[in-house]
Amino acid sequence: MPTVRLLHVSDTHLRSGVGGTSDYHPGVDPAARLDIVLEAVARAGEPADVAVHSGDITDDFSLAAASAVRDRLASAAATVIAVPGNHDDPAVVATAFGPAHAEVHGWRILGVDSTVRDEVAGSVVAAEVAAMLDAREPVPTVLVMHHPPRSRSTHPWFVLDGADALLDALAARPHVRALLTGHTHAAYDETLPGGLRLLGAPSTYYALAHDGPAMSLPESGCGARIVELHEDGSVTTSVVEA
Numbered sequence: 672m673p674t675v676r677l678l679h680v681s682d683t684h685l686r687s688g689v690g691g692t693s694d695y696h697p698g699v700d701p702a703a704r705l706d707i708v709l710e711a712v713a714r715a716g717e718p719a720d721v722a723v724h725s726g727d728i729t730d731d732f733s734l735a736a737a738s739a740v741r742d743r744l745a746s747a748a749a750t751v752i753a754v755p756g757n758h759d760d761p762a763v764v765a766t767a768f769g770p771a772h773a774e775v776h777g778w779r780i781l782g783v784d785s786t787v788r789d790e791v792a793g794s795v796v797a798a799e800v801a802a803m804l805d806a807r808e809p810v811p812t813v814l815v816m817h818h819p820p821r822s823r824s825t826h827p828w829f830v831l832d833g834a835d836a837l838l839d840a841l842a843a844r845p846h847v848r849a850l851l852t853g854h855t856h857a858a859y860d861e862t863l864p865g866g867l868r869l870l871g872a873p874s875t876y877y878a879l880a881h882d883g884p885a886m887s888l889p890e891s892g893c894g895a896r897i898v899e900l901h902e903d904g905s906v907t908t909s910v911v912e913a
Contacts, residue, residue: 672777675900677813678712678719678747680705681726681853682874683740684758687733701730701876702739708875708895709747711913716897720775722748723898725853725872726756726786726817728764737767750775754782756817756854757791771815778900779807783816791828793818793854797836801844809846811904819852819871822859824881829855841867849898849906857881857892858910868906872896875913 684701712719722744729736737759744751753768755761761784771782783800785793795816804812820834831837841847842865849868852859856879859871878892894912901907 672902674902675721675775675778676717676719677780677851677898677900678722678744679851679870679872679896679898680708680722680724680744680875681872682756682856682876683724684727684730684874684876685736685739686729686731687735699877704877704893705740705743705875708893708911708913709743712747712895712897712911715911719748719897721750721752721773721780723780723815723851724751724753724768725815725851726754727758727853728753728756728767730758732758732760732763734763734767737763741767752780752782752815754815754817755784755786757786757793759786761786777810777902779810779812781812781814783814785816785818785831792830792832794832795834795837797833797840800837801840804844804847809844811900812847813849813851813898813900814841814847815851817852818854819859819869820850821861821869822855822871822881823857824855824886825883826881826886829881838863838867848900848904851896851898855879855881858894858896860908868908870896870898870908873910873912
């Protein structure tokens with residue numbers, strides 16, 4: 672079984688019309704920044720088998736912006752899946768990307784919607800995630816959602832309600848090898864005692880640095896994460912900055 676190579680991007684924040692800056696970082700065009708990141712990824716190594724987007728695909732909930740991101744990711748990988756973030760309409764994401772589910776070389780990739788309508792913070796029902804996993808054969812699995820269960824931030828915007836129960840449920844299902852998230856605009860990598868990898872992708876658009884409840888805008892830190900899924904169930908990863 673060959674190694675599966677994932678391209679993990681997050682927080683692209685495109686708007687309808689593709690170009691155009693947002694109020695959060697008015698000096699940067701998010702579409703141009705995404706192109707720069709994808710060019711850096713292409714220079715960094717082999718093509719990806721799957722491109723995974725962990726939410727905040729758009730900045731305006733639009734199908735045009737979501738489709739523009741999908742088309743860019745489709746040029747980087749044969750299979751593309753995505754989950755919504757708090758700046759997305761889940762129905763629009765499903766229309767643009769289709770089901771958040773892929774099976775590649777013995778690995779399964781599943782999306783989880785952690786968004787709450789009109790809220791920045793997220794929520795997840797551990798029992799629902801457990802039921803989704805238990806309904807399928809326990810093959811090596813990667814989950815994808817927008818809000819991380821752990822990060823360097825304690826700001827209310829970056830809280831995930833139900834995080835502890837989710838991690839308990841995943842610990843009881845060791846075939847889940849990694850959880851890919853976004854939202855914080857900062858790379859994150861933690862291995863839990865049972866072996867689960869918590870992997871946060873940086874934003875392609877603009878970076879944030881977190882220290883408890885405080886956050887700042889560093890001059891670097893944008894990019895994407897490369898995740899390699901190996902035949903023995905192990906996961907290796909690196910970050911491409913651009």
